[in-house]
Amino acid sequence: KKLHQKFTEWGPATYIGYNSISFDEEFIRQSFYQNLLPPFITNTKGSNRADALTMVKAVRSICPSIMKYPTSDKGAPVLKLDQLAPINGFSHANAHDAIADVEATIFITKLIRDRAPDLFNKMILLGEKKYVQTITNRQMFVLVNYYRGSVSKKVVCPITTNPNNPSEVILFDLTFDPNKFKDQSVDDITKTFKKPKRPYQRIKVNQQPLLFTLDNLPDDFDLPSFDHSQYEEKCQLIETLEQLKQNSGEALKTRSPKSEGFIELEDRVYEGFPSNFDKDLMQSFHAADWKDKLDIATQFEDKRYLGLANRILYEHNPKLLPDRVREEGKAWVKRRHTSPSDLWRTVEQGIKELDQIDKSTDLGKAIVEFFMKY
Numbered sequence: 003k004k005l006h007q008k009f010t011e012w013g014p015a016t017y018i019g020y021n022s023i024s025f026d027e028e029f030i031r032q033s034f035y036q037n038l039l040p041p042f043i044t045n046t047k048g049s050n051r052a053d054a055l056t057m058v059k060a061v062r063s064i065c066p067s068i069m070k071y072p073t074s075d076k077g078a079p080v081l082k083l084d085q086l087a088p089i090n091g092f093s094h095a096n097a098h099d100a101i102a103d104v105e106a107t108i109f110i111t112k113l114i115r116d117r118a119p120d121l122f123n124k125m126i127l128l129g130e131k132k133y134v135q136t137i138t139n140r141q142m143f144v145l146v147n148y149y150r151g152s153v154s155k156k157v158v159c160p161i162t163t164n165p166n167n168p169s170e171v172i173l174f175d176l177t178f179d180p181n182k183f184k185d186q187s188v189d190d191i192t193k194t195f196k197k198p199k200r201p202y203q204r205i206k207v208n209q210q211p212l213l214f215t216l217d218n219l220p221d222d223f224d225l226p227s228f229d230h231s232q233y234e235e236k237c238q239l240i241e242t243l244e245q246l247k248q249n250s251g252e253a254l255k256t257r258s259p260k261s262e263g264f265i266e267l268e269d270r271v272y273e274g275f276p277s278n279f280d281k282d283l284m285q286s287f288h289a290a291d292w293k294d295k296l297d298i299a300t301q302f303e304d305k306r307y308l309g310l311a312n313r314i315l316y317e318h319n320p321k322l323l324p325d326r327v328r329e330e331g332k333a334w335v336k337r338r339h340t341s342p343s344d345l346w347r348t349v350e351q352g353i354k355e356l357d358q359i360d361k362s363t364d365l366g367k368a369i370v371e372f373f374m375k376y
Contacts, residue, residue, distance in 0.1 A: 003288065005030075006039045014048030016126060020083045020107045023053045023209050035271045038284045038310055042275065045131070045208070052129035054111050055081065056210045059148035060125055061114055063155070063212070064220050068117040078151035086110065121220055125210070131169065134207040137215055138171050141237045144225060145173060145203055146212035155225050157216070158203055159237040162247040164254035167272075172250045173203040174240055176233045184243045191253035204254070266345060267309050280304055287311060292319045 019026045035041040044051045070089045071079040087106035115122040127133045137143050142159040157176045164170035178201035194200050205211040287298045299311030316331035339349045360366045
């Protein structure tokens, strides 16, 4: 609650971390969601987010000379924060200490801002979903990919979006001939996704993809030459290929299937925003005395929030819950402790992991004793 309140006090802001969009942001959203707080505070109400690691990848791809890069044993550039920041002049003695990591992220971000201001400003814009969509709505544009030290720059055009997730877009690499792929089935497209040389590229417009319009490329942008009119013809053809669009959308769905069975409450965070009515109830729930929280919880329009409220009550004041709900809470905890799943660690799995810890050291012994007592 204190963290959410601080974010609220900051008002519209840009939230930047290092590998934060795919990692830290997910933890933040889950924490807020499970505690009945609006989870998308970092990219709504005028706020947006950006990822300093993505900025570094953009620098490495477009203007690599503005910073130094450590290298691996195989000579590949290393972009890990605890190695990248020191080689560029930051004292990172307390690597992976939370404050040191924040300071290192600020250092790298400012370095990019000062040495490549135009690219920095572009990267901030690319953190805004609506801006990215102004690019993906164009006939063709440039996609930059950076993967394990390898850079690719492709002129692409949009095919369609994921029917289950409109933020996910499938693109066509215009170096390929669409005539050779226009009759592909859903299964064919899904298999093509796995090939190293493939015509399809997938992006998420809300995860700061490296996209550039052809009429506004950065300085010294080394884009392979191409026949503009030929690429336009390919785009026009793709626009008419309704079956390819449909099958491409279905192929995206198979990569992120929407379960028709039981879905864990945690996994339902992206099922939609809370209504204004439910937002008001969330505030009332937190402000109310414990004895009044259950009555408020039963009024939620979205039953996800009733489930989360019941969890909060079960953890902090279970006697307030009806017998049936309290027994459901006990069964839920037991299932998480004893039922094997890829989604959580059971007690049995935890004990097996504790057996692997070196108990000859004081630290190892203390860790094992602590968890076995639990």
